[in-house]
Amino acid sequence: YNYFNWDCLLQFVKCATGSGSSLIHVVRKDEDIYSPILRKLFNESHHIFVGLQTIREDLPSKNKKPQFVSISKSYRSVIRACMEELQQVVSILLAIELIWNLCEVLFIDAVPAGSLLLHLLDWVRLHKADVDEKAREVLQSESPVEHHGYWDVPGSIHTLTEFDVKWRHWHEEVDRCLQDKSFASNVHLELICKILVGDEDTLLEHKELLSTWYHFLVTRLLFAHPTIKPTELHYYAQSCMAMFLDSRSAPETLDSILLAAFDFDIHQVIKDCSIALNNWWFVAHLTDLLDHCKLLQSHNLHFGSNLREFLLLEYASGLFNHHSLWQLAVDYFDHCPEFGRVYLELHIERVPLDTERKALKVLRICEQRQMPEQVRSICKIMAKRALRNNRLGSALSWSIRAKDAAFATLISERFLQDYCTRGTFSDLDLIDNLGPAMLLSDRLTFLVKYHEFHKLYGEKCFTEAAKLLLSLITAKIAPRSFWMTLLTDALPLLEQKEVSQTHPHLSLGLYDLTVICVFWSFQEEDIELTKVELLRLALARNLAKAIVKEGTVDA
Amino acid sequence: MESTNAKYVSQKISKTRWRPVSSSALQQPHIFATGSWDNEDNKISIWSIGDHGLPGMEDELEGDPQLLCEYRHDGDVLDLQFLDQDRIVTASSTGAVTIFHHHQNSQTISVARQWARAHRNPCDNAPCTGVVCNSPEIVTVGEDGRIILFRADQEGAVRIIENADSNSIHAVTFLRTTEILTVNSIGQLKLWDFRQQSSSPSQILSLTGDRVPLHCVARHPNQQHIVATGGQDGMLCVWDVRQGNTPFSLIEAHSAEMWEVHFHPTNPDHLFTCSEDGSLLHWETASHSDMPSFLQGGRNNSMISRSAMAPAGGNQSLISAWLAGDSGKGRLETTHMLPSQTLSVNSLDVLGQCLVCGTDEEAIFVNRQVPV
Numbered sequence: 001y002n003y004f005n006w007d008c009l010l011q012f013v014k015c016a017t018g019s020g021s022s023l024i025h026v027v028r029k030d031e032d033i034y035s036p037i038l039r040k041l042f043n044e045s046h047h048i049f050v051g052l053q054t055i056r057e058d059l060p061s062k063n064k065k066p067q068f069v070s071i072s073k074s075y076r077s078v079i080r081a082c083m084e085e086l087q088q089v090v091s092i093l094l095a096i097e098l099i100w101n102l103c104e105v106l107f108i109d110a111v112p113a114g115s116l117l118l119h120l121l122d123w124v125r126l127h128k129a130d131v132d133e134k135a136r137e138v139l140q141s142e143s144p145v146e147h148h149g150y151w152d153v154p155g156s157i158h159t160l161t162e163f164d165v166k167w168r169h170w171h172e173e174v175d176r177c178l179q180d181k182s183f184a185s186n187v188h189l190e191l192i193c194k195i196l197v198g199d200e201d202t203l204l205e206h207k208e209l210l211s212t213w214y215h216f217l218v219t220r221l222l223f224a225h226p227t228i229k230p231t232e233l234h235y236y237a238q239s240c241m242a243m244f245l246d247s248r249s250a251p252e253t254l255d256s257i258l259l260a261a262f263d264f265d266i267h268q269v270i271k272d273c274s275i276a277l278n279n280w281w282f283v284a285h286l287t288d289l290l291d292h293c294k295l296l297q298s299h300n301l302h303f304g305s306n307l308r309e310f311l312l313l314e315y316a317s318g319l320f321n322h323h324s325l326w327q328l329a330v331d332y333f334d335h336c337p338e339f340g341r342v343y344l345e346l347h348i349e350r351v352p353l354d355t356e357r358k359a360l361k362v363l364r365i366c367e368q369r370q371m372p373e374q375v376r377s378i379c380k381i382m383a384k385r386a387l388r389n390n391r392l393g394s395a396l397s398w399s400i401r402a403k404d405a406a407f408a409t410l411i412s413e414r415f416l417q418d419y420c421t422r423g424t425f426s427d428l429d430l431i432d433n434l435g436p437a438m439l440l441s442d443r444l445t446f447l448v449k450y451h452e453f454h455k456l457y458g459e460k461c462f463t464e465a466a467k468l469l470l471s472l473i474t475a476k477i478a479p480r481s482f483w484m485t486l487l488t489d490a491l492p493l494l495e496q497k498e499v500s501q502t503h504p505h506l507s508l509g510l511y512d513l514t515v516i517c518v519f520w521s522f523q524e525e526d527i528e529l530t531k532v533e534l535l536r537l538a539l540a541r542n543l544a545k546a547i548v549k550e551g552t553v554d555a
Numbered sequence: 556m557e558s559t560n561a562k563y564v565s566q567k568i569s570k571t572r573w574r575p576v577s578s579s580a581l582q583q584p585h586i587f588a589t590g591s592w593d594n595e596d597n598k599i600s601i602w603s604i605g606d607h608g609l610p611g612m613e614d615e616l617e618g619d620p621q622l623l624c625e626y627r628h629d630g631d632v633l634d635l636q637f638l639d640q641d642r643i644v645t646a647s648s649t650g651a652v653t654i655f656h657h658h659q660n661s662q663t664i665s666v667a668r669q670w671a672r673a674h675r676n677p678c679d680n681a682p683c684t685g686v687v688c689n690s691p692e693i694v695t696v697g698e699d700g701r702i703i704l705f706r707a708d709q710e711g712a713v714r715i716i717e718n719a720d721s722n723s724i725h726a727v728t729f730l731r732t733t734e735i736l737t738v739n740s741i742g743q744l745k746l747w748d749f750r751q752q753s754s755s756p757s758q759i760l761s762l763t764g765d766r767v768p769l770h771c772v773a774r775h776p777n778q779q780h781i782v783a784t785g786g787q788d789g790m791l792c793v794w795d796v797r798q799g800n801t802p803f804s805l806i807e808a809h810s811a812e813m814w815e816v817h818f819h820p821t822n823p824d825h826l827f828t829c830s831e832d833g834s835l836l837h838w839e840t841a842s843h844s845d846m847p848s849f850l851q852g853g854r855n856n857s858m859i860s861r862s863a864m865a866p867a868g869g870n871q872s873l874i875s876a877w878l879a880g881d882s883g884k885g886r887l888e889t890t891h892m893l894p895s896q897t898l899s900v901n902s903l904d905v906l907g908q909c910l911v912c913g914t915d916e917e918a919i920f921v922n923r924q925v926p927v
Contacts, residue, residue, distance in 0.1 A: 324567055324593045327898060327915055355631060355648045355682045356698055356723055356740070358593065360768075360787070361899065361915075364811055364831055389676035391700065393721025397741055397766075427721030429759065430741060437766060 044078045095254050096273075096282045098127050102261050103269065103286060106230065108293050113229040114160040117221055124218045128211070164227045171197060198224025204243060213244035214258055230264070237262035266295055270307065284315035284332075309336045313343055320347040330365055341369070348374055353381060376402045383407055387414075393427040396444075400434075405441040412443040416450075416482065425451050442477045450482075453489070466493050561897075561918040562620050566591035566598065568913025570635040572643075573906040574601075583907045586623070588643055588657075589919065590632025592901075597632060599645060600625035601657055601664070604909075604921055620921055626655060626664035634686045634726075638707060642667060644693055646683035650674035652695050654707060668707070674699045685726040687735070694735055696724035702737065702747065716754050720745070728772050730796070731779060738769035738784055746796060760800055762792070773816045776823050785813030789830055791838075806887070808836060814901050822927045827892075827910070829900035835892040835912050837925070893920060 052071050055064065105111060105119045174197050177183060183190040194202040198220055203210070210216045217240035221228050225236070237259055245251065251259070253276045260268035274283045290296055291308040316332035319325045329347070333340040348366060353359040359382050366374040379402030386395035392414055399407040419425055431451050438448040449472055456465035469490060472478055478486055569592035573584040585604050591597045602620040630649035638644050643655045649671075656667040674681040674697030681699035688694075691707040700720040704713045722740045730736050733749045734757075742765050745756035768787045775781035782794045784802075789809030792802040809830035819825040826838040893900070898915035905911075910922040 323595055324917075327567075354680075355633065355684075357631075357633065357682075357684070360812065361831065368811075385679060388678045389681070389699075391676065391698075391721075391723075393700070394698070394723055394740070397722050400766075426718070429743065429745075430721040433741065433743070433761065433766070435766065 041078060041082050044081075045075060048074045048078065092277070094127075096277065098123075099254075099257055099261065099269070099273065100282070100286060101126065102258060103266075103290070106233075106261055106264065107266060107290060107295055110230075112160075113227050114163065116230055116233075117218075117226050117228060120218045121222060124215050128215065160227060167226060196223055198222070200243065207244070210244075213241045213255065216240050216244045234259075234263045266290060267307070270311075274311070280311060280315035280318060284311040287311050309338055309340075312336050313339060317343065317347070320350075323352075326351055327361075334369075344369070345371060345374060349377055353378065356382070376404065380404060380407065383411075387411065392418075393430040396430065400437045400440055403440065408441040409443040412441065412447040413479070415447055416443075416479070420485065425454070443479065446472065446477045446479070446482075450478075457489075457493075462493060469493065560619075561916075561920055563916075563918050564589075564600075565917055567593050567915050567917055568901060568919060569632050570902045571911045571913040571919065572635050572637055572902075572904045573909065573911060574640065575637055576906065583923065584909050587620075587904065587911050587921075588635060588637070589913055590628065590635045590645060592631035592633070592648075597628040597630065598625045599628050599632060599635065599643065599655060599664070601662075602919070604923070620919055624657070624662045624664055626666075628653075630680075631682070633682055633684050636686050636688045638688045638693065639690050642707070644686050644688055646686040646695055646697075648680065648682040650681045650683050650697060650699075652683055652686065652693070652703075652705065654693075668710075670705065670712070673697075673703055673705075673712070674701055684724060685737075687727050687729055689729055689732060694727055694729070696727045696737055698723040700724060702727070702735070704749065714749065716747070719747070719754060719756075725768065725770050726772050728774055728782075730774055730782070736772050736774070736782060736796075738772045738786075740768040742767045742769055742786065744769065744772065744782070744784060744794065744796075758796065760794060760796065760802075762800075762802065770812055771815045773818055775818050776820050778823075783816045783818065783826065785809075785816045785828055785830075787812050789813050789832065791816065791826075791828060806838075808838075809834060811899075814899070815903055817903060817905055819905055819927055821907070825905075825927050827903055827905050829903045829912055831899040833893075833897045833899060833914070835900050835903055835910075835920075837890040837892050839888045839890070892922060892925075 048071060055067055101123050105116075105123055109119070111119050174193055178190070178193050178197065183193055191202065195206075200220060203216060203220060207216075210219060214237075217237055220240060221236060225232075228236070241251065241255060241259060245255075253272065257269055257272045257276070260272060270283050270287055273286075274280075277283070287296065287308050288311075291306075296307060312332050313336055316329040316336075319329035319332070326347070330344065333344040333347075336343070348362060348371070351358075351362055353362065359378060363375060363378055366378065379398045383395045383398035383402060383404070386392075386398060387410075392411055396408065396411045396415075399411060415426070415431075425431065428451070431448055434444075434448055438445050449468060453465055453468045453472065456462075456468060469486065473486060568589050570588075570590040572588050574586040574588065576582050576584050587602055587604075589600050589602065591600075601623045603623050604620050628645060628647065629651065630647035632645050633648055634646035636644050638654065641657050641659065643657065645653050645655065647653065650673060651669055651671045652673045653669040654667040656665050657663075658665065673695060674683040676699055681697050681701075683695050683697040685696045686693060692713075693705040693707060695703045695705070696719075700718055700722065702716040702719045702724070704715075706713050720737070720739050720743075724737045724739050727735055727737045730746065735747050735749070737745050737747065737756075739745070742761050744760040746758040746760075748757045751757065767790070769784050770787065771785045773783045775783075780795055780797045781803075782796055784792045784794065785808065786792075789807065789811055791804075791806040791808040791813065793804040793806075794802045808828050809832050811831035813828050813830045815827075815829050817827045819827070824840045827835065828838070829835040892910065893912075897918065900912050900914050903910065903912040905925065905927075908923060908925050908927060910920075910925045912920050914920075
């Protein structure tokens, strides 16, 4: 092997895991967990590589060799570190599966005496199968299933009492055989018998086959107390753990958790797991399930929420901070009756809204749960962003959805300003199709109607146009800055014969307005006096015609 | 209905599309592409469900999608289309339009061409929301209200319609080779003719007085004037674009946003929709006439024809007629395609007997025995 070959490094990794390219495959598939680890491999080995290149060439080879060995060990330790990290993840999962499985047997399934042992056997077997292939073979070969007549499954054919009687009878017989030294000639057979009666010392002698104290526990129970009741478990658990573990080694966290489970102290299990695991996933989901099984008494914490809700809130809050997984958190908050809604309200407003589609999804969540404040807030954010980008149509639509009259007014003013600057309206497809939404704000209504006026004028429907203009003026929804514009628009209308003939009121209304404007013009200097002059002239002419006509009719 | 299993892929799927199969072959599709969204690192991925020549083969393991290759994508994948057998075009939330090349021999992906800020706003990004292809032409639309026409082999845009829409455009589809349809966030369906030089649509359709945003549009594969749309209220509308403002049918399809609607490409009596409400529906007309029932619309049912004379408020009667089931001509059967409720189904695609969809629960579903 060439140590400085990249392929070789990968080969090392492959060989070390003993499974071809599966490590690389695993890395690609579970990128979230594994790729940071692989990146470490690349970076650290790069460091070693660079160090290697700097070894001085002029050293005699007998001095170089220890350095090469040391570098080789460095590369190996980098690989081992990666392996260990991966294994750490897997071993945590194994531990929580073990705990959960036991909780299922003891608390959720709550199996009675008789089948309890069978379930515990399965539990241990599963764990052993996960961890130690070799031991499983041994366990199977020692299985009393092979012993003729032992397995009358309790509960299926016989009642527990019947089984107990039969078992005791059998147990006494084996015990008697041992006392009689019937098997003394065959060491192995005698050993098996001792195991079958559950002789603790014999079992302990074969500790290496029972890798854990709980395996020892289940084995002991299997041979000595197969009809054990759930309530008796804790006594045997304590003693087995004490017997199995060396007096000098303290029980690990996992051991205390399992012991608490055998003690049926659910709260202790949850508490220990919360402390031991750096992730709320396990305790939140298990506690919720246990709560559904009505196994948790109301365990009030100082702020009044119960344990289940507390854990779910913690877990979901963590989810909400994830850029992708926040959506899952919503359902968790939904099922926290006391504080879920408040938490959701606070968190949902902090979800970044990069696209309209995401905003719509967040809005759907808020609307489904009747959260109008949040809806308004989100729509306002989107409206402001659109306005900043000069997307007036979009901004208006968001304001309408937010039912935000103030913002709608602001945007309408922008539209009107645009009109004044450019002389034409933009975004007609929107303004023409607002429907009842235009009533959201006065300014918006004015904008829509004003555009309608222009349309009518353009189509030469002067009568309709005049009617509309009059209503705009009398309704007083025109902004002051627009009065001159309106009057200027009125000018050509007034010249139209049909208008002056059919709408004497138009003239009068405009007359009022002109008077106001004239007074106003004495105060402000930016009014174009020529326009005002022209207007006064046109109005006077119109009024004259009207008076004459009226006079004529009357006469 | 064969059971459909979920494959969890650790990314929220925004788009799924089958790679096209040659029309002559009787093959079922076996390669599909997906795009992700809402990740710090989004990607496009290409999957295979195994090549089986014989339809009707059932093998759970074989059906499990296998990842062939993937590539990093800047921004959410807001739309994805196959340009041809080897090339995929994506629309990004950054406003970019990218052509990816899938090298089948090496199972790798590379970027063939990118228009980085095709859609843009003065201050922020303007997401590109939709893309449709008719090789070599590519049409894209975005939140900036622009419509852009590209050619795969040209560096610059062929044509840009600025400010085509005052609101965000949500989706686009080809009506004919020179005409496209867009739908926007104020419920308008707009027809654009590229032969004309103006920046105005040649036609605007919308439900009178209705401003419900539309999210998807699909054209009937054989009858080019028939179009289906879906929007925020989950309502499925079928339109005849020759006939002006009122849709032919209105069906209450979903209880939340309808994200995609597809006519089956070879069997258009079947329609598929997916929604934010977590369901994917298969609509099948049971009528034996040549024209599918939801296109017979207001013609055969006396209740509907009465209301057609009074468009305002007539929509209610249209809906109830379809829900009540009319005289037996044109029954509409609906089937849920997913085993249970999930988070939003964002996208679906159907080709031959195969259906694929992706959800916000980071799962892909494949069904290879769709009854069409």
